[in-house]
Amino acid sequence: MFFYLRYKSGLRWVDKRLEKVPETRIAPDFLGEVRKLKITFLIDYYPVDKRFQGEPGVSYYVKADRYGVLFDTGFNVKNKEPSPLVQNAKLLGLKFPDEIDSIVISHMHLDHIGGMKNQLKRTFSLSKNDLDLKGITVFVPVRMSHPTADVVINKTPTIIERGILVTEPLPAMDYFTGKILEQALVVNLKGKGLVVIVGCGHQKVQNLLNYLEKLIPSPVYAVLGGVHLPATRSRRCGIGPPMQRILGTGKPPWNPPNRKDVEELISFLKEKKVVKVGISAHDSCDYTIGKFKDEWKDNYIEIKAGGEVIL
Template sequence: MQALGVTPEEIDYIVISHLHLDHVGGLKRQRERSFALSKESLDLSGVTAFVPESMTHATARVEVVEEPRQIAPGVVSMGPIARQLFFFGWTPEQSLAINVEGKGVVVLSGCGHSTIQHILARADMLFDVPMYGVVGGLHYPVTGSRRQRILGTDKWPWAPISCGDVEASVAHLASRALKLVALSPHDSCDWSRDAFRLAFGEAYQDVHVGGEIIVTESS
C-alpha cells in the first residue's frame, strides 16, 4: 500500500481470499480467525471485509461470502471453492472477477489452491462475456523442497505437485487465448514463472509488490 501511495482511509472493501497465515497478516491472526493489514491494528471502521469462512475483526464490518455475489459494480466474488489440502485441511478460498467493459473478465486469485481449472470453470458459470485475463497466485512451487510441493495442494503426498501440473495449467490457460496472464511469485517458483512467461509472451506480466496492472475499459 505504501509503495502504491494507498492510505487505509481510502479503502472501501477488503476481500480475504482464504484463512492462511500469509493471506491474513500472520499466524496470530490466522489462529484468532481474524486479519490485519499491518503489525499495528488499524481502525477499519466503515470498511467491509468479505471473507470466505467465519472470521471477525475488531473494527471492520465482516461479511462471510457463501455463494457468488457482486460486491461492487462489476466486481464479483465468485464464492468460496473449498479443497481438502494436505497439512492445511479443508480450505475454502474465494477469487475475484472484475468485468472490464469492452474487454472481458479478469480473474484475481489469492493462492489458487482450488486450481485455476476449477476457478475458471466457476467464472464460466457466472459470466457470458469472454475471459480477458488471470492475475495472482496459482500455487506452483514445483521445483521447491518436497515439503513445499506437498503443502497447499490437494495432491497425495506420494505424488506431489509437479512440473506436469504447471504444464497442464498453462495448456488450459493457453486454450482460452487470454490477453493477460500475470503470475505472482507467491508460492510459485522461478521455473513456473519462466514456463508462464515463455507460454504467454506479450500477454504475460509479473506480479510484484507495488506494481500496477492496468486494464482499461474500451467501448
C-alpha cells in the same frame, strides 16, 4: 494413517461440494462493467526494487473505476509495525484505510491475512497494531471476525460494486492443513472481459474458470495471482516453494506438483483464450513462472511488490 484417511474423505467432500455449486447465471448487464482497472501489487514474494519489501504472501490493491478493493492483507512474517504491507502502500502514496472501500480475503491462511497469530484467532490485520478500519465491509470465505470492520461471510457469488464480483468460496483439500474454502475477485472490464484475481489458487484455476464459465457468459481476459504450482524446489528458502510443495498443494506429499501440472494449466488457459496472465511467486517456483512468461511473452504480467498493472 490419519492424514491419509482424512485426505481421502476431504477429496470426496471437494467433489460433492463442486457438484452442488449452484448453477446460477449472472448476465453481464446485471454485473455491469468498469472502464478503468489498475492493480497494485502491495505484497508478493519478489519486490520491484530495494525500496519495497517482498514476502511470501499476497496483498493486491484493485482500483476499478473509483472503487478500491484490498485483496488479502499479506503475511507480515516478522510481525512488524508498520507491516511491509503498510510500508509499501505508503511508498506508493496510498492512504489506508481511506482509499479502501472494501476488503476481500481469499482464504484464511496465514500468508493472506497477516500472519499465524491471526489464523489461530480467525481474524486478519493489515499491520501488527492494526489500523482502525472504520466499519469497512470485508468479504470472507469462512467464519472470521475483526474489531473495527464489518465482516460478511460470503457464501454466494456477490456483486460488491458495479462490475466487481466475489466468487462463492470453492473447496479444496490439502493433505496436511485440511479443508480449504477459497474465493476469488472478478472484475468485468469494458471491451476486454473478465479479470480474475486469485489468492493462492487452492481451488485450482481450472475449477475456478469452469465455475465462472457457467456463472457469467463473458470471456476471461486475464488471470493473475497464485496458482499454487511449486513444480520444482527452485528457491531454497524455508518459506516459499520448498515448503509449499509439501503444504497446501492439494496433492499428497509423495506426488507433489510437477512440470506436467504446469503444462496442463498452460494448455487449459490457452484453450480458454486467456489473453493476459500473471503468476504470483509466493506459491509457485521460478520454473513455473518462466514457463508462463515464455508462453504469454508481452502479455505476461509481472507480479512484484511495489509494481502495478493497468489493464
